[in-house]
Amino acid sequence: GAVVSQHPSRVICKSGTSVKIECRSLDFQATTMFWYRQFPKQSLMLMATSNEGSKATYEQGVEKDKFLINHASLTLSTLTVTSAHPEDSSFYICSAIRGWSNEQFFGPGTRLTVL
Amino acid sequence: GENVEQHPSTLSVQEGDSAVIKCTYSDSASNYFPWYKQELGKGPQLIIDIRSNVGEKKDQRIAVTLNKTAKHFSLHITETQPEDSAVYFCASPLNQAGTALIFGKGTTLSVSS
Numbered sequence: 001g002a003v004v005s006q007h008p009s010r011v012i013c014k015s016g017t018s019v020k021i022e023c024r025s026l027d028f029q030a031t032t033m034f035w036y037r038q039f040p041k042q043s044l045m046l047m048a049t050s051n052e053g054s055k056a057t058y059e060q061g062v063e064k065d066k067f068l069i070n071h072a073s074l075t076l077s078t079l080t081v082t083s084a085h086p087e088d089s090s091f092y093i094c095s096a097i098r099g100w101s102n103e104q105f106f107g108p109g110t111r112l113t114v115l
Numbered sequence: 116g117e118n119v120e121q122h123p124s125t126l127s128v129q130e131g132d133s134a135v136i137k138c139t140y141s142d143s144a145s146n147y148f149p150w151y152k153q154e155l156g157k158g159p160q161l162i163i164d165i166r167s168n169v170g171e172k173k174d175q176r177i178a179v180t181l182n183k184t185a186k187h188f189s190l191h192i193t194e195t196q197p198e199d200s201a202v203y204f205c206a207s208p209l210n211q212a213g214t215a216l217i218f219g220k221g222t223t224l225s226v227s228s
Contacts, residue, residue, distance in 0.1 A: 004158075006158075032214060034215060034216075042220075042221075043204060043218045043219065043220045043221050044159070044204070044218045046209065046215055046216070046217070049215055093158050093159070095158075097214050102147040102149075102164075102208065102214050103149070103161065103164065104149070104161070104214070104216060105161060106151070106158035106159045106160070106161075107158050108157055108158045109156070109157065109158045111156075
């Protein structure tokens with residue numbers, strides 16, 4: 001149990017285009033999901049908290065108009081990187097909370113490369 | 116808000132030895148401390164966690180200890196195996212308001228056979 005998937009696993013796009021990443025909880029419902037960004041050899045940095053049916057909460061320094069988050073259902077959250085630039089190239093990882101515990105389960109990550 | 120410090124940044128051990136990774140936290144109200152293992156190119160995997168109402172928790176070769184007075188918690192891996200080689204992250208609640216986590220900087224564990 002507690003499986004989280006992400007799609008796509010890797011994506012290469014041109015500068016200025018938009019990219020959508022999906023995060024799904026496969027065997028449980030998640031009212032809260034999180035989006036993290038991880039640069040090479042660094043730790044995970046929280047970008048935003050995604051709550052089903054409400055607006056996402058963004059961490060300081062994260063542009064909400066650039067990183068659009070939609071938590072449309074209890075099993076799906078999407079992150080759209082708009083007008084991507086090379087500095088947005090990173091490993092994007094989502095996680096989901098199962099039930100009312102603190103346990104976070106992570107997806108396998110999406111490697112974004114912007115040319 | 117919470118701050119988490121993790122040491123060491125790298126750790127090399129021989130197969131069969133024990134490995135210990137330590138994290139300190141700043142918020143005395145924090146009550147949940149998970150440890151994650153991340154292999155190259157993959158997402159983090161929850162390997163063990165502990166809540167503030169217990170001092171130690173074990174799961175086979177892995178254990179976590181918590182010292183609330185000193186505000187630190189440690190991951191202990193016994194009888195290490197080459198497949199234990201990975202980056203390990205500790206984490207703690209970012210704040211009391213929600214369930215978001217703040218992560219330590221990670222420890223790269225290398226187990227040589």
